[in-house]
Amino acid sequence: MTEIIDGNAVASEIRTEIADCVKTLEDGGVTPGLATVLMSDDPASDTYVSMKQQDCEEVGINGIHVEIDPDAPAEELFDTIDRLNDDPEVHGILVQLPVPDHVAKRDVIRAITPEKDVDGFHPENVGRLVAGDARFKPCTPHGVQKLLAAYDIETEGADVVIVGRSDIVGKPLANLFVQKAPQGNATTTICHSRTEDLEAKTSSADILVAAAGVPEFIDGSMLQSGATVIDVGVNRVDADTEKGYKLVGDVEYESAKEIAGAITPVPGGVGPMTRAMLLYNTVAAASEQTGVEIELP
Ligand code: GUN
Secondary structure, eight states: OOEEOOHHHHHHHHHHHHHHHHHHHHHTTOOOEEEEEEOOOOHHHHHHHHHHHHHHHHHTOEEEEEEOOTTSOHHHHHHHHHHHHHOTTOOEEEEOSOOOTTSOHHHHHHHSOGGGBTTOOSHHHHHHHHTTOOSSOOHHHHHHHHHHHHTTOOOTTOEEEEEOOOTTTHHHHHHHHHSSSTTOOOEEEEEOTTOSSHHHHHTTOSEEEEOSSOTTOBOGGGSOTTOEEEEOOOEEEEOSSTTSEEEEOSBOHHHHHHHOSEEOOSSSSHHHHHHHHHHHHHHHHHHHHHOOOOOOO
């Protein structure tokens, strides 16, 4: 029987433990604060940010949301970031990506003070992650590690194949998997659009992570029997539904489920874990900045 990995359930447990961290911080006189900044009119980005704000409310984190007109000059975003950097009530800052073309993403990432960079995207934090001294593990890779741990899926000595080399998922996740650390010690391969004979690589994976951003790119025929399949993709595809679309992953779920030993659904797999780990990084940031100690899950 294929095990369906329930990200909602694992994320819910983590949120409960984070709510305890928030109580500890409150007892120490600190309300953790997360600022989200949206400079986009993309409906999916708007939905993601709203969900992050809802999550904050649920666990007692003070959510601050700033919206900037996507046509506004870049300075408006940089001024906002400066203000949030200086605000002692804000412990974490997340600027939802992508930003408009006239705003340099690279500069946005560098403008956020590394201590408040709960995405873990600032070069200082990327460097620390690669060096095995992470300040903030990026939320999706961290969520994938926590999911595997929750289901006792061993990474040590496993052949892990990641399809996708993004700065947000593929690269940091590969760096975590190769570390000499829990949920690490894996033999890790990153595949991408120029990989030759992709199927030869994916079918050798004990753990296959699909993070290419291409709907249903990986199907059952590309998998090793019994593999663990982690689907990071969230793609809106046209469908005859009320909203006019449905969400599918980067994995063709029905065929993959027949071959995999364990698999994450979309939605309800990695997505809720990403959101939970943002809360994790926010309470970690609040603790670090205020000296109030907490026990993170
Ligand atoms: N856009 C898509 N995923 C992410 C993420 O993890 N963080 C930010 N800031 N923007 C995103």
